[in-house]
Amino acid sequence: MANEFLKELESVLEERDLQYGDSSKQLKVIANLWETYLYAKDDKLMSEKDVANMMILLKVARSIASDHKDNQVDIAGYSALISKLNQAKPDEPASRESVQLEAVQLAAVKENGYAIQYIDNPSEEVQLAAIKRNVYSIEYINNPSEAIQLAAVKAKGGAIEYIKNPSEAIQLEAVKRDLYAISYIKNPSEAVQLAAVKNSEYAIEYIKNPSKRVKQLHRELYGNS
Numbered sequence: 001m002a003n004e005f006l007k008e009l010e011s012v013l014e015e016r017d018l019q020y021g022d023s024s025k026q027l028k029v030i031a032n033l034w035e036t037y038l039y040a041k042d043d044k045l046m047s048e049k050d051v052a053n054m055m056i057l058l059k060v061a062r063s064i065a066s067d068h069k070d071n072q073v074d075i076a077g078y079s080a081l082i083s084k085l086n087q088a089k090p091d092e093p094a095s096r097e098s099v100q101l102e103a104v105q106l107a108a109v110k111e112n113g114y115a116i117q118y119i120d121n122p123s124e125e126v127q128l129a130a131i132k133r134n135v136y137s138i139e140y141i142n143n144p145s146e147a148i149q150l151a152a153v154k155a156k157g158g159a160i161e162y163i164k165n166p167s168e169a170i171q172l173e174a175v176k177r178d179l180y181a182i183s184y185i186k187n188p189s190e191a192v193q194l195a196a197v198k199n200s201e202y203a204i205e206y207i208k209n210p211s212k213r214v215k216q217l218h219r220e221l222y223g224n225s
Contacts, residue, residue: 033057049085052078077103113137138162157181182206
């Protein structure tokens with residue numbers, strides 16, 4: 001699992017370099033923009049609008065190196081958030097909920113799926129976006145729906161390791177996608193065992209006490225005892 005995570009991380013970093021250029025250069029550009037913004041501020045305390053403005057600057061930095069559509073969408077989302085914050089009455093501080101607008105949450109998890117662990121009660125759309133970016137972020141989603149669980153195991157069957165009490169439907173999908181998924185399932189039903197064996201000759205090695213029917217299917221398919 002650790003090797004798989006590192007490979008996924010390496011793939012993400014390579015993808016980002018292709019999209020936005022050298023990552024160290026990008027970070028330097030972002031740092032320079034943020035430093036200029038903070039220097040220009042009269043009030044050194046950070047506000048909700050400051051956070052949104054700085055996220056726009058981050059996206060501007062990304063836009064310098066890439067015409068990726070997501071940059072413009074996110075800039076529009078943060079601009080809409082600032083507009084909403086500006087509509088708040090001066091004597092009424094923006095609520096925590098207003099800061100956690102879905103547009104901001106989506107931008108955060110699209111950047112890093114694991115950011116979902118810091119979001120209170122994320123919507124299903126935000127959860128799906130997090131999984132799309134980092135499938136193993138399912139670990140940080142409380143009581144994910146069947147749809148969220150299904151999306152995770154379809155992306156990586158091994159994600160079932162982080163799903164509590166998955167239904168048989170989720171288990172079946174996982175073992176179809178990943179040879180090792182069966183090893184993360186406690187007391188898999190015979191149907192799940194059969195599906196795993198149909199998918200891979202070696203899945204039986206990860207099944208504790210396979211039933212006679214499962215052993216028979218394995219022999220029929222692969223000619224092994």
